[in-house]
Amino acid sequence: MTSELVIRDLHVTVADGEKEVLKGVNLTIRQGEIHALMGPNGSGKSTLSNAIMGHPHYAVTQGDILLDGESILDMEPNVRARKGLFLAFQYPVAVPGVSMANFLRTAVSNIRGFTDQPAPSDKKQGLIGSNLMPMKDFRKEFLGKMDEFNVDRSFAKRYLNEGFSGGEKKRVEILQMAMLQPKFAIMDETDSGLDIDALRVVSDGVNKLAGPDLGILLITHYQRILNYVKPDFVHVFFNGRIVMSGGPEIAYELEEKGYSWVTDQFGELELVAA
Numbered sequence: 001m002t003s004e005l006v007i008r009d010l011h012v013t014v015a016d017g018e019k020e021v022l023k024g025v026n027l028t029i030r031q032g033e034i035h036a037l038m039g040p041n042g043s044g045k046s047t048l049s050n051a052i053m054g055h056p057h058y059a060v061t062q063g064d065i066l067l068d069g070e071s072i073l074d075m076e077p078n079v080r081a082r083k084g085l086f087l088a089f090q091y092p093v094a095v096p097g098v099s100m101a102n103f104l105r106t107a108v109s110n111i112r113g114f115t116d117q118p119a120p121s122d123k124k125q126g127l128i129g130s131n132l133m134p135m136k137d138f139r140k141e142f143l144g145k146m147d148e149f150n151v152d153r154s155f156a157k158r159y160l161n162e163g164f165s166g167g168e169k170k171r172v173e174i175l176q177m178a179m180l181q182p183k184f185a186i187m188d189e190t191d192s193g194l195d196i197d198a199l200r201v202v203s204d205g206v207n208k209l210a211g212p213d214l215g216i217l218l219i220t221h222y223q224r225i226l227n228y229v230k231p232d233f234v235h236v237f238f239n240g241r242i243v244m245s246g247g248p249e250i251a252y253e254l255e256e257k258g259y260s261w262v263t264d265q266f267g268e269l270e271l272v273a274a
């Protein structure tokens, strides 16, 4: 069955409810589809990403997010991840002391259900939650994916994102996505800050992962990534909601005419912060 992620009339506030950033977002993404979301700075694109993933600073005040008909609003982010959701961060954070390999082995073990089984040494005490994917299997898969997605093997031992260049962080987000094999991936400006070669590597990675089992929400400011990754739908985001949807031609028009093309039709850009 094709999975479906439905965002219905979503309203979200930040900063302890002081500010409504999302003002009624409606969007349906099916497995196999690529949706591009474009919109000016501060219009609420990352807020949407965070709300979908369940970031605790973002409160849903109205509407719903449904995965195959089931509301995910009460689920913790790790449960959402197990259900098949993945977020590639706009600004990935560094986690000093946690190596990439350890981080991903733990994440993969959680998502694939290894952590539900008692670890061999814990069985007697009936402890749950300390089992991990066998190191041998993980290592083989991880190194294979590092090679496939052009991440140098030396990164396995480095602390997550610590000292990574902007482009390296973005490549590593794609590597994480390749390991976690989500049903739906939200990619928040995975193309920003990339040089031409890195843009190609990242785009190739997205294209490798795209397919009938993956739905992608690709948030971007630039039409250029859409030269490599072909979206089925393009949406324009404005003042906390989607104001225009269509095919790839919208991205070209936006690039050519700028957001004034949209404001002319939808009124002046009222800053979300106002």
Ligand SMILES: Nc1ncnc2c1ncn2[C@@H]1O[C@H](COP(=O)(O)OP(=O)(O)OP(=O)(O)O)[C@@H](O)[C@H]1O
Pocket: 014, 015, 019, 021, 039, 040, 041, 042, 043, 044, 045, 046, 047, 048, 057, 090, 272, 273
């Ligand atoms: N935790 C927060 N506390 C206060 N304000 C916030 C918080 N998160 C987001 N905002 C505000 O919400 C608005 C939307 O921010 P958001 O990051 O979602 O925009 P964006 O569309 O992703 O912008 P960009 O293109 O620059 O990444 C901004 O005015 C931002 O300052």
Ligand SMILES: [Mg+2]
Pocket: 045, 046, 047, 090, 188
């Ligand atoms: Mg953003």
